[in-house]
Amino acid sequence: MANQTIKEIFESIKKKKNLQSKTTRIFKLNHAADENETDYWVSAPYTLDVFEAICAHIQFECEKMEVSYDMSQDEIIEILENFYGCKKIERPKIGSYFNVDLYYSREMFCGSNTNLEEIKTIQRIGMDDYFKKYVEEFYRLYPKWRPKETNK
Incomplete structure (x- = not known):
């Protein structure tokens, strides 16, 4: 990538017919704005470039539902496990x-x-249900953050 x-x-990535590689790699997920010192580890059958594109795609798809919502590492890992053949590890x-x-x-x-x-091979059907769950749980815990137009 350098x-x-x-x-x-x-x-x-767009030209690939199959995003998975033959080698499983270990990824440590963090977020620049995260003050939490917890490590999040994932085993995934992707190259670094493809894995980063998948993580970006997941975040973009969630933002379509709620632009101000910032997904946690645990939420992204849940999507990675359920839709992309990844596994959370120690x-x-x-x-x-x-x-x-x-x-x-x-x-x-x-x-x-x-x-x-x-990138058609990056698309997954059904992620919206998870995004709805994450966003609704957030607004249940923090009702003051819910945008006025959706607070009924």
Whole structure:
């Protein structure tokens, strides 16, 4: 990824007939705005580029439902497990891993004049039900944050 532009990475992913790779990799998820010191670990059959695109796509899809909602790592992992063949794991004792900042991944694909919806192999049906659950749970816990036009 170091020598490619995000547009080149996007085009490369878009051409893939199968996003999964033969190698399972370990990813540590974090978020630039997260003050929580908890580590979130995922085992996934994807390259770093594809995994970051998937994480960005999940966040974009949730934002379609509620633009101001910021998904947690646990929520993203639940989507990854249920729709992308990933698995939440404990911190590995040995071996290498890739650090994935969810904010950076989202911004990388958002600010690069790319449209992840063009990648048909990244699309999954049924994620909306999870997004609704996350957003409604958030507003149940924090009713003052609910936008006025939907607070009835």
